Amino acid sequence: MSGVLITKGMRIAIPVGGLKIGFDQQGKIQSQAKVVVHYDVCPKWLEISLEHLLQSQKCKNDLVVAWNENNEKKIDLLEQEFGYSIQSIMAASIALDAFYSSIKEFVEIPPTLTNLWRKKRTPRYAQIAEVLRRGFLIKPKGMKNLRNGLKEIFRFRDLAVHPLGKFEEPILHPELNVGVEWRFIYFRFENAKLILMASLEIIWQLINSKNISNSKIANYCKSIITLLSPIVEDWTNNFGSLIANNEKETDKK
DSSP, rough: OOOOOOOOTTTEETTOOOOOEEOOOOOEEEEOOOEEEEEHHHHHHHHHHHHHHHHHHHHHHHHHHHHTOTTTHHHHHHHHHHHHHHHHHHHHHHHHHHHHHHHHHHSOOOHHHHHHHHHHTTOOOHHHHHHHHHHTTTHHHHHHHOOOOOOHHHHHHHHHHHHOOOOOOOEEEETTTTEEEEEESSHHHHHHHHHHHHHHHHHHHTTTOSSSSSSHHHHHHHHHHHHHHHHHHHHHHHSSSSSSSOSSSOOOO
C-alpha cells in the first residue's frame, strides 16, 4: 500500500502498539506506523437530508403555481415533492440512528437492560433515548422532550418503511384545497422540514452539551462538531436559526 487517502469525515488513529521506532544494523533510525480509520456517516445523512429538503421546497413552490395555473405538470410536481420529502425524512432518521450508534460505543448498557428491551420489544426511539440519556446526563424534563421528539421522527420513518396497508379517506391538502392520498400530506415539505429541524437540534444540542458523561464521548463530540457546522450554517442560511421554539407538533393533517 503506497499510502492512505484521507477524505472528509474520516477519522484516523494509531492503535496501541501501532507505532514502532528502532535502529537498523547501521544505526539508522527506522520507524513503522500502523493506522486505523473510521468514517462517521451521521453528517453525510444530514447533508443528504438537507439537499432533498431544499429540492422538496422548490417542488412545493412550483406545485402551488402550477396548480393555480392548472398546468399539466402539477401532478408530477406533487409526486416529486412527495419523493424528495420522504427521502429527506428517511435520511434524517438514519442520521439519528448513526449518531446513536457512535455514542453507544462509549456508554455502558447493563445486559439486564438489553435483555429487557428484547423481551418487551422496546421501540427503537426509546432505546436511543436511554443511551443518549446516559451519555449526556440528560435530566427528566429534557428526557421527556427527547423521547417525544424521537418518537415522532421514528413514527414518520416507520410510515415510510411500513406504509398504511388499508384504504383511507382522502385528506384535504392545505395548499391545493383538494382531497389527496395520506402520503402527500405526511410526506410533504412542511413535515420534512420539521423532522430535519428536530433531528439537527437533537444532535447539535447534545454535542455542544456541557453534561457529557465521559471523555470518549467528549472527544467524539469535538470531532463531529467540525463536520456538522457547515450543515447547520446551510440550514441557518435557508431557514433561519436552528435552535428555536420547536414546540409545534409535526403537521399531520
